[in-house]
Amino acid sequence: MPSSKQDSYKDQQFKKFWREGEAFIWLSGLGVALVLFMVATLVGVIVKNGAQTFWPKALVSFTLADDSKILGELVQEQEHPHSHVNRYQIKVGNRDLNGVDFKWIIETEIKEQSVPDDAIVLERMEYGNFHGFIKSINSSAITEKTTPLEDWEKVKPLLHKLEAETEDINDEVISRANVMESIRLEILKVRYHKENPAQLERRLKALTLQFEKLMVLQAKARTALIRHTGTFVDVNGREKEMVLAHIVRSYQPNQLGLFGKLGVYISKMFELFFDEPRESNTEGGLFPAIVGTVMLILTMSIFSFPLGLIAAVYMKEYAKPGILLQAIRVAVSNLAGVPSIVWGIFGLTFFVYTIGGGIDSFFYPERLPTPTFGTGGVLWGSLTLALLTVPVVIVATEEALAGVPGDLRHGSYALGATKFQTLINVTIPMAMPRIITGFILAMSRAAGEVAPLMITGVVKLAPTLPLDGEFPFVHLERKFMHLGFHIYDVGFQSPNVEAAKPMVFVTTLVLMGIVIALSMSSIILRNKIRKKYAARAF
Amino acid sequence: MTTQETSVISVKDLDFYYGEAQALFGIDLEIPKNKVTAFIGPSGCGKSTFLRCLNRMNDLVGDTTVEGKILLDGVTDVNDKDLDPIRLRRRIGMIFQKSNPFPKSIYENVVYGLRIAGVKDKKVLDEIVESSLKRAALWDEVKDRLNATALGLSGGQMQRLCIARAIAVKPEILLMDEPCSALDPKSTAHIEDLIADLRGEYSIIIVTHNMQQASRVSDYTAFFFEGKLVEFGHTDHLFTKPTEKQTEDYITGRFG
Numbered sequence: 001m002p003s004s005k006q007d008s009y010k011d012q013q014f015k016k017f018w019r020e021g022e023a024f025i026w027l028s029g030l031g032v033a034l035v036l037f038m039v040a041t042l043v044g045v046i047v048k049n050g051a052q053t054f055w056p057k058a059l060v061s062f063t064l065a066d067d068s069k070i071l072g073e074l075v076q077e078q079e080h081p082h083s084h085v086n087r088y089q090i091k092v093g094n095r096d097l098n099g100v101d102f103k104w105i106i107e108t109e110i111k112e113q114s115v116p117d118d119a120i121v122l123e124r125m126e127y128g129n130f131h132g133f134i135k136s137i138n139s140s141a142i143t144e145k146t147t148p149l150e151d152w153e154k155v156k157p158l159l160h161k162l163e164a165e166t167e168d169i170n171d172e173v174i175s176r177a178n179v180m181e182s183i184r185l186e187i188l189k190v191r192y193h194k195e196n197p198a199q200l201e202r203r204l205k206a207l208t209l210q211f212e213k214l215m216v217l218q219a220k221a222r223t224a225l226i227r228h229t230g231t232f233v234d235v236n237g238r239e240k241e242m243v244l245a246h247i248v249r250s251y252q253p254n255q256l257g258l259f260g261k262l263g264v265y266i267s268k269m270f271e272l273f274f275d276e277p278r279e280s281n282t283e284g285g286l287f288p289a290i291v292g293t294v295m296l297i298l299t300m301s302i303f304s305f306p307l308g309l310i311a312a313v314y315m316k317e318y319a320k321p322g323i324l325l326q327a328i329r330v331a332v333s334n335l336a337g338v339p340s341i342v343w344g345i346f347g348l349t350f351f352v353y354t355i356g357g358g359i360d361s362f363f364y365p366e367r368l369p370t371p372t373f374g375t376g377g378v379l380w381g382s383l384t385l386a387l388l389t390v391p392v393v394i395v396a397t398e399e400a401l402a403g404v405p406g407d408l409r410h411g412s413y414a415l416g417a418t419k420f421q422t423l424i425n426v427t428i429p430m431a432m433p434r435i436i437t438g439f440i441l442a443m444s445r446a447a448g449e450v451a452p453l454m455i456t457g458v459v460k461l462a463p464t465l466p467l468d469g470e471f472p473f474v475h476l477e478r479k480f481m482h483l484g485f486h487i488y489d490v491g492f493q494s495p496n497v498e499a500a501k502p503m504v505f506v507t508t509l510v511l512m513g514i515v516i517a518l519s520m521s522s523i524i525l526r527n528k529i530r531k532k533y534a535a536r537a538f
Numbered sequence: 539m540t541t542q543e544t545s546v547i548s549v550k551d552l553d554f555y556y557g558e559a560q561a562l563f564g565i566d567l568e569i570p571k572n573k574v575t576a577f578i579g580p581s582g583c584g585k586s587t588f589l590r591c592l593n594r595m596n597d598l599v600g601d602t603t604v605e606g607k608i609l610l611d612g613v614t615d616v617n618d619k620d621l622d623p624i625r626l627r628r629r630i631g632m633i634f635q636k637s638n639p640f641p642k643s644i645y646e647n648v649v650y651g652l653r654i655a656g657v658k659d660k661k662v663l664d665e666i667v668e669s670s671l672k673r674a675a676l677w678d679e680v681k682d683r684l685n686a687t688a689l690g691l692s693g694g695q696m697q698r699l700c701i702a703r704a705i706a707v708k709p710e711i712l713l714m715d716e717p718c719s720a721l722d723p724k725s726t727a728h729i730e731d732l733i734a735d736l737r738g739e740y741s742i743i744i745v746t747h748n749m750q751q752a753s754r755v756s757d758y759t760a761f762f763f764e765g766k767l768v769e770f771g772h773t774d775h776l777f778t779k780p781t782e783k784q785t786e787d788y789i790t791g792r793f794g
Contacts, residue, residue: 410598532641
């Protein structure tokens, strides 16, 4: 067909395009780009929102049309869709005076706007931030008055001393209370065995008397502390007297230079990692939640990894292939797909009620009906997570063992090694990098689970850490805090969701950081092992 | 085989099955002691299967059946159910087609068989490492890096390491399953020299596809075809004046 010469060239190009799979390459490239984009967006959003939370923002004073004033941080601005007038959301603070933390104002309402140099931000133990100005410091420790700020600086050493004393007394109170509690439990036990606890009761009585004296001391220390106050005024001139010891941090953001702001930022970061939460978790630190999360994951690993590994070794190396083994394999794979809340229910009924309840009735019958192990705790939470992740470990380990070349095993057998020796010396070490990959997957999965924990031991606020200086140091029966639950709790269950928003992002960032840190350390370990066995050339 | 030579392995009427499929048919063979015996034959003729019968490596493949007798030194029945294959394999070393050093150091590779047998004395291990590596003509190349990973060696060195590893446990017999098929000509020559060197000390059985190699290194040759032993005799004899037509066809390249 001479007329179709040009056509056939085009036609050929077209065919070549499809034959060489050009379209498919583009498609798969697009897939990778999409995944990258999603990951980058996720990380970007969390890092942006989380990292800027603690950066001190300027306090802006607005005089409105009705001559009322507001002083606060600009949170966001929006354009009204019809009138194209801007409106601003301002974080005004002063919840005790205003009743709200946030206000919306419309651009046209604003008569005047300024950035007052002496505006001060007070972070308080209660009622959120205070925005305003300092008027005076009222303290018996000040003999001659200078400026209020200088006065405050002068009082600070005294305050620190008093605070340290109060702290010491509080610690003493807690440790005494612990001792008394253990004696009370001891008495219960003695009574349970139908013996006379008279001696213990006398000791308890003596301790109780001491404790009451301590309580008086505590109250005294508190009153000594609250005697030092400061008078502050808000932007509308309302005065407010506040106990200086209840102010966690103060700064004048409009005067701060870059380094000053950095200082505030670092101090807040420090608080975040090493302090307890305040104000129903919306302020303060994450320390108990970080400890709880890390401990939960580590305990989970201790249960899950060895169990999964030996189960997989049996299935791959020792079990006789057949329908039964195949059925077990299918069952294990399906277990990996069971919704985590179902595991939670299982953990609650089996671990908490059955095993925990059993331990209680066997070892601590005198304490009942108050449960010791028969209630949620780190142990039960991590065991539940271990069950949840074991299928992942088993599947990965089986794959890893299958990937070890047969000629290596045969080489070992031919030298007179038994199956066990071959496994320990050759097969498992060779499979280790891929087994660790399975561990990493399991760990990440466990770190992200919240639902099963909510019914096996997580609490909003744990009075004690599962890890402390008290014998036996690790208290796996204790309830714990968890970053994932913290996010849910702060973001959706707190009384002031709007004010808690920054904390949600920060907590998410920290959780992400912990997961990445744990995975990275495993990856480094894996690469080390892999390097040892690499360069297997033929 | 001349009558004055003793045999190290006597095979009598050996049948072998993979599941239902018979792979070896009534093999009768006397393998002479401290000589090199080559098994030749086309692919799939059963020579490797037969080799693996000798140290019961076929046990590791599920669903196999062996019938007939294999006697070691005229006494030990290889297929005896009560015989521990682990002990058997310490007496019969094996070299594989693909060199398979363990992902450990050179030193640990050589002492592997000793360690799993429970030898702990460092001095004994050191001595055996040196003597085995010298025996395998590898000592001079690796003596300065015994603790380096064995995976960094060249293909030929790896195969010699595998030979050192096998002779470290002092076996009586060495089985070699196409030990040079993955090596370049120079490394092959090295291994062949080594085999010539080990002759007289060990009874070596080598499976090979390369007929020049068989004629170069072996004292005796067995020709297998379709699961049957067709002919066995002195290598010189078999290659120059084969008695069977099939042998002649094979060695002159008419098939295979």
